[in-house]
Amino acid sequence: MLKVEHVTKMFGGLAAVNDVSVEFETGKINAIIGPNGAGKSTFFNLISGLHQPSSGRILLDGVDVTNLPSDKVARLGVGRTFQTTNLFEQATVLDNLIVGHRLRTKSGLWDVLINSKRLQREEKAARDKAMEALEFVGLAHVAGQFIADITQEERKRVAFALALATDPKIVLLDEPAAGVNPEETVGFAALMRKMVDEKGLTVCLIEHKMDMIMSLADKIMVLDHGEKIAEGTAEEVRNNPVVIEAYLGGDEDAAA
Amino acid sequence: MFKVASLLMTPAAKYLMLAFAILFPLVAANEYQVYVMATAFVWAIAVYGLNIITGFCGQLNLAHGGFFAIGAYTLGLLTADYGWSFWPAFLGALVMTAVLGFLVGIVSLRLKEHYFAIFTLCVGFIIYLLIDKWEELTHGAIGVRDIAAPYGFGLVDFTDTTPFYYLVLAFLVLAIWFMGRLSKSLLGRTFIAIRNGDELAQSLGINLMRNKVLAFVLSTTYAGLAGALYAGMVRFIGPEEANINHTFDMITYLLVGGIGTIMGPLLGTVGIVWITQSLQFLEEYRMIIFGPLLVLLVIFFPRGITGSFLTWMHRKSQALAPTKKRQEKKVNTAQNREAESNA
Amino acid sequence: MSLFLQQIVNGLTLGSIYGLVALGLTLVYGILHIPNFAHGALYMVGAFMSYFFMVDLGAHYWIAMAGSAAVVAVLAILCERLVFHPLRHSPPIHDKIAAIGILLFLEAVVQMFWGSDFRRMSSPFTGIMNFDGLIIPEQRLLIIAGAFVLVVALQLFLRKTMTGATIIAMAQSWDGAFLVGIDANRVAMMTFAISGMLAAFAATLYAPINLVYPAMGHLVIMKAFVIIILGGMGSVPGAIAGGMIIGFAEALGGFYISTSYKDIIAFGLLVLILSVRPQGLFAKGAH
Numbered sequence: 001m002l003k004v005e006h007v008t009k010m011f012g013g014l015a016a017v018n019d020v021s022v023e024f025e026t027g028k029i030n031a032i033i034g035p036n037g038a039g040k041s042t043f044f045n046l047i048s049g050l051h052q053p054s055s056g057r058i059l060l061d062g063v064d065v066t067n068l069p070s071d072k073v074a075r076l077g078v079g080r081t082f083q084t085t086n087l088f089e090q091a092t093v094l095d096n097l098i099v100g101h102r103l104r105t106k107s108g109l110w111d112v113l114i115n116s117k118r119l120q121r122e123e124k125a126a127r128d129k130a131m132e133a134l135e136f137v138g139l140a141h142v143a144g145q146f147i148a149d150i151t152q153e154e155r156k157r158v159a160f161a162l163a164l165a166t167d168p169k170i171v172l173l174d175e176p177a178a179g180v181n182p183e184e185t186v187g188f189a190a191l192m193r194k195m196v197d198e199k200g201l202t203v204c205l206i207e208h209k210m211d212m213i214m215s216l217a218d219k220i221m222v223l224d225h226g227e228k229i230a231e232g233t234a235e236e237v238r239n240n241p242v243v244i245e246a247y248l249g250g251d252e253d254a255a256a
Numbered sequence: 257m258f259k260v261a262s263l264l265m266t267p268a269a270k271y272l273m274l275a276f277a278i279l280f281p282l283v284a285a286n287e288y289q290v291y292v293m294a295t296a297f298v299w300a301i302a303v304y305g306l307n308i309i310t311g312f313c314g315q316l317n318l319a320h321g322g323f324f325a326i327g328a329y330t331l332g333l334l335t336a337d338y339g340w341s342f343w344p345a346f347l348g349a350l351v352m353t354a355v356l357g358f359l360v361g362i363v364s365l366r367l368k369e370h371y372f373a374i375f376t377l378c379v380g381f382i383i384y385l386l387i388d389k390w391e392e393l394t395h396g397a398i399g400v401r402d403i404a405a406p407y408g409f410g411l412v413d414f415t416d417t418t419p420f421y422y423l424v425l426a427f428l429v430l431a432i433w434f435m436g437r438l439s440k441s442l443l444g445r446t447f448i449a450i451r452n453g454d455e456l457a458q459s460l461g462i463n464l465m466r467n468k469v470l471a472f473v474l475s476t477t478y479a480g481l482a483g484a485l486y487a488g489m490v491r492f493i494g495p496e497e498a499n500i501n502h503t504f505d506m507i508t509y510l511l512v513g514g515i516g517t518i519m520g521p522l523l524g525t526v527g528i529v530w531i532t533q534s535l536q537f538l539e540e541y542r543m544i545i546f547g548p549l550l551v552l553l554v555i556f557f558p559r560g561i562t563g564s565f566l567t568w569m570h571r572k573s574q575a576l577a578p579t580k581k582r583q584e585k586k587v588n589t590a591q592n593r594e595a596e597s598n599a
Numbered sequence: 600m601s602l603f604l605q606q607i608v609n610g611l612t613l614g615s616i617y618g619l620v621a622l623g624l625t626l627v628y629g630i631l632h633i634p635n636f637a638h639g640a641l642y643m644v645g646a647f648m649s650y651f652f653m654v655d656l657g658a659h660y661w662i663a664m665a666g667s668a669a670v671v672a673v674l675a676i677l678c679e680r681l682v683f684h685p686l687r688h689s690p691p692i693h694d695k696i697a698a699i700g701i702l703l704f705l706e707a708v709v710q711m712f713w714g715s716d717f718r719r720m721s722s723p724f725t726g727i728m729n730f731d732g733l734i735i736p737e738q739r740l741l742i743i744a745g746a747f748v749l750v751v752a753l754q755l756f757l758r759k760t761m762t763g764a765t766i767i768a769m770a771q772s773w774d775g776a777f778l779v780g781i782d783a784n785r786v787a788m789m790t791f792a793i794s795g796m797l798a799a800f801a802a803t804l805y806a807p808i809n810l811v812y813p814a815m816g817h818l819v820i821m822k823a824f825v826i827i828i829l830g831g832m833g834s835v836p837g838a839i840a841g842g843m844i845i846g847f848a849e850a851l852g853g854f855y856i857s858t859s860y861k862d863i864i865a866f867g868l869l870v871l872i873l874s875v876r877p878q879g880l881f882a883k884g885a886h
Contacts, residue, residue, distance in 0.1 A: 048459055074461035086453045090559060090567050099445040103461025109470060112441045113434070123442055146570060166460055316692050363870065366877045369691050370634045370832070374824045375873055377636075378866040381821055385866075389859045500817065504699055511696060541711050547704025554693040554700075555685050 001026040001202050002047065002170055007056030009042055009226075016042040018226040019056070024170070024219070027196055029203045031213045033237075034223035035246065040206045041083075043223065044172050047204075048080050049073035061169070075103050079168030083175050085159040089148040093139065093158055096147055097130035098123075100165025126165075133161040136199075137191060153184045160191065164199075171195065173205040177212060185209060189216045214238065222246070270519075277425055281418045294421040296529035297428045298486050303509045303521040304431045305478025310507075311516035312444060313471040314451030318503055319360065319376040322383030323476040325498035327353045327483025329387060329394060332493050335404035342404045346484050353480025354473050361472035365465060368454065377500070384498040399494030403487050414488070424485055428522070431478060436518050438474075447471050448516075508546050511553050514562030523561055601732045606850045612739045612808075614846025615746030619801035620819055621826040621838040622753065623794030629770035629833030630790045633683055633694045637701035638798060639820025641678075645671045645799030646806045646815060647709050650720045660722045660803075668799040674705075675795030676788045684787070702816075710813045722807040742804045749800055750839060753793070757835070766790055770833055818862060825869040 002024040009017040017039045024030045032040050045051040047058060049070035058066045065073050074080075087096045105126060111119035134140050137157040142150050147158070156176060163171050176192070177185045189212050195201045207213050213220065214234040222230040222237060224246040230237050237243055281290045302324050309317045330352040334345035364375045387394045394400070406414040406423060414420045438444040446467050449457045454464055487493050513524020532542050557564045624638050648670045652663035682697050724737035757763035765781045766789065802815075809815075826845055830837020845865050853861030 050455055050458065069463075070455075070458040071461050071463045074459055080459045082456060082459075085456060088448055088452060090563060090570075091448075095445075099442070099449045099462075100460055102442055102446055102449070105442055107442055109443065109474075112438055112443050115437065119441060126442060145574065146567070148567075149571075149574070162460070310692070314690075314692060316695055363874050367873060370628075370632075370695070371828065371873070371877070373695055374634060374828060375869070378821055378825065378869050381818075382863060382866045382870070385860070385863050389863075504703055507696060507699060508703075541707050543703040543707035544711065547700045547702070547707060550700030550703070551682050551697045554689065554697045555682070558689070558693060 001061060002204070003059040004047070005057040005059070007043075007046060007053045007058060009039075009046055009051060010054040015226050017046060017053075017223075020223070020226075020228045021056075022221050022228065022231060024202055024204055026202050027200055028218040029192060029196055029205070029216055031217035031220045032204070032206045032223060033208070033210075033213060033220060037225075038223040039226040040223055041174060042226075044080065044174055044204075044206065047073075048078055048172060071103070074166060074168075077167070077169035078172065079163035079166045079170070080172035081159045081163050081174055081176065083178065085155065085162070087147045087155075087158065090146055092144050092146060093150065093154075094127070094130055094134065094143040096158065097134060097161055097165055098126045100133065100162045101126035101129040101167070103166055104129075129165050129167075130161070133164040134158075136164060136194075137161045153180045153187075156180060156188070157191070164195070168201065170202040170204060173203065175206055175208065177207060177209050185212055188212075192216060274429065278422075281421055287417050290421050291417050292529065292533050293526070294417065294424045294489060295486075296526045297421075297424045298482050298489065299506065299509065299529065300522045300525040301424075301428055301431045301485070302479050302482035303506050303513075303525050304435050305475040305482070306506050306510055307435065307475075307516065307521050308438070308447070308478065309471050309475035311510065311520075312439070312447040312451060313468060315365070315468065315472070316373040317376050317472070317475065318373055318500070319380035319383065320475065320479055320506060321500060321502035322380040322498050323353050323357060323479035324483040324486070324502060325383060325387060325493075325495075326356060327480030328487040328493050328497050329400065329483075330480070331484040331487045332400040332403045333394070336400050336402045340404075342406045342488060345404070346406070346488070349480050349484035349487075350477055353483070354477045357473045357476025357480075358469065360476075361469040362465075365468040365472060380498070380500055380503060384495060384500070387498050388495040394495070397495060399492060400487075401492050403491040403493070405491060406488050420489055424489070427481065427485060431481070432518065432522065439518055443467075443470075451516075508550055510560075511550055512560055514560030514564070514566075516559065517562040517566065520560050520562040527561075602854075604733050606854045607847075608733070608735055608739060608743075609854075610843070610847035610850035612742050612846070613849055614843035615742050616801050616805045616842075617819070617822055617826055617846050618839045618842025619746055619749060619797050619804075621823040621830070621842050622750070622835065623797040624820075624823045625827045625830070625833055625835065625838040626766070626770075626790050627794045628827065630766065631683060631687075631787060632691075633698065634824070635794075636695060636698035636820065637678060637705065638794065638823065639816030640702040640705040641671050641675055641795050641816075642798040642802045642819055643813060643816035644674060644705055644709060645795075645802035646720070646811045647713060647813075648799065649803040649806060650713075650718060650811050653720060654718075660724075664800065664803040667803055668796040671795040671799035672792040673795075675791040675798075679788055679791040683791075684784070706813045706816075713813070715813050718811040720806045720811050724807070736808065738804075738807050742808075745800065745804050749797065753797075753835075756793075762786070762789060822865045825865045828869060829872065 004020060004022045007017060007020050008015060020043065032043060034040055042051065046053050049065065049068050049072065052067050056066070057064060060073075060076055060078065063076065065076060068076075105122040107116070107119040107122050110116070131140070131143065134143055137160050139154060139157050139161065142154060147155070150158070160173070160176070173192070177188045180188065192203050192205065193216065195203055217234060220232065220234060220237045221228060222240075222243050229246055230240045230243045232240070280293055284290050284293070302320070306317065306320045309315050327349045330349040331342075331345045334340040334348050335342060340348065360379055364372055364379065367375050388396060390396070406420070408414050408419065412419040414423060446457075446462055449460060449462055450464060450467060458464055483497070486497075509524040509528055510521055511524070512528060513522065514520025528546070553560060559567065620638070620642055624635060627633060627635050627638070645667050648667035649663040652658040652666045653660060658666065678701055682701060683694060686693050686697055722738055722741075724741050726737045728735045728737060728740065757767055765786050769781060769783065769786050822845055826841035827834075827838055829844060830839075830841030845868070848864050848868065849861050852864045
């Protein structure tokens, strides 16, 4: 489904991501782990088109998306979340989500001026899509509340819903469980599983919470200093001496 | 109190305001008051434009006053120097500000945040310098005289204050109507998504450049419309129309009224114009009050009168159906935030 | 030839003033990531304070300059404490609007006390030096020398003192600074104070060959912005180099091309550069 071939990203002479090749299969949960500064977020930015790789290729279902801008990549079915999601605080949750389906609509200025049938149809579709995504993440009951009034955990779920409203094939989740308590973390793991099982999505996540990763991920890729040092199932990665070395020698917080 | 407030928010309130605006010339004490109100409406139209690019789209455009001046000068020069009659020149002013807005937009909107604000600050100043120095075209510091008034097709005489007031009111209603429709539409939501963050918007498949340029052109066209009306009303303009202080004034109106809201630009503009009018001593030193007011607003009420009011209304309506669960969640949020700041 | 040299001196003079103003602006930007639109107003207040001390109180030029620098430094610290500090977590548009609020306020206050007239402020250095046909007014020499001394002093402060080192550390990494236990508040106030002092020095040096009036900061601040974009936002050498570039471009452009359009040169340059390189001329990395 997503194939990354020898991708390198240089920032001012330094390789943030260095010659990484990996393949993510449809309907699997893939995790990217590694110490802070290992290039995980940069890797996401390369896939989603926010950054262009210095070299290498990225294929989505066989289509070369290497140098496409991120809005085009999103339209091809790559949804993503960020570590922090800025939303319109003084608007309702539902209002914030409606724009998620914008990329599947075509209405422009003229439609707004004449309030065209197409606009009305598309706005209804976008609203339905937003509601559906909200129900999927289990937040239908806060649809009418302001973003400013919902909890941290609910915000994270809203960010999921926003990505889901774009009708993605693959979702990239950047630290989905950061800053939530252990109980809620379990809830997020279940939600990701549900995205795969019920929607047939491919999930790719960056995470520091090892317990969650080990029990959830079908495949784990380990990055260190921009390079891929290991790849495989939880069991394989856990017992890989290179990985153990990287974690023991590196950041404490990543091992926590 | 809550009931009174919710009455204010019903659609009826808008018709009430419209009725008041229509009746205003009849209840005004003198013609001068009608003139002041018409001026306030003209500025309000320009502030609505600023609201599109800055309020919705989140890009602080400091050249807005410059585009107002371009609208005024286009109309002024076309009618005074080139013999056009008002309405064709009026259209010309709209086209001119839209085209120039497009050209400035495709260059300036590639820049992010601070760079965009600084760049447009400079663009605004270039506009002022050109108007001031390019004497062959603009008459420089002398200004443009003998600008045509709107042609009334033999039905009305727009050189009179009251008919002109109604003309401005009609354009204002049109401007607000479009703003209302825009804000609820997918296009308006797209602009707001860009305000929330460039990267997030892009990850939602939004083409940043195309949408920002569209918002920018809409905003400069609003400014051009206001400028053209202004020129048709005062019929004498000078380089001072492009003074950066006009942009700062408009930012103040927008902030006080409520940035990113529908009624904010109108309430802020009309409110402040009348306050400064009624307190004459304020005219020159009004910024001693409005400067700190701007600071206090962005610190304590960043969404101005209208925004704060809407938020308050919403909270009230949520509170009318209180659930225990919500309160628990509130506590939860506080704990979470604390935990996060400790982490 | 000597006409050309004359323009070089003019360029150096202008460049010195622009450089000093841009330095303050770039320091604040480097530390707090705020484009301080009120910086031009601080410059203007600096000129009026010197005017007040010299003309109204009869103080000596140097005393007036020191007094003005002290007042503006305090004013800048107040801006940081009362306005920018409370806004540090707000969306970036709020800082900018608040800065505009400060700018409007300061101009109105000055206008209330002194009116909007153009004023002259003469310094004791009214003589003219003649170097073999090249005529240089003393005040211009003073500007060039003064700017040089201030830049060297600032460099020494930034490189050799603990406080200076922390300012640089914070400019480079905001999070990292907290890790090594830097008092961010103190550094922020310090930076604003230095920035304000530089603006006051520049204004006092330039005022005797220019005019003093409430709107005098507008053009200068806009040019300073152009300069720090040219030189890279937050870069100290960039601000000085950018100041000189704009100073020379204006002096030579004003002389050889057109006096009435000389103010447009800086902005034209900016439009040109940003059209080609949206991240500035010497911008390094992502910020």
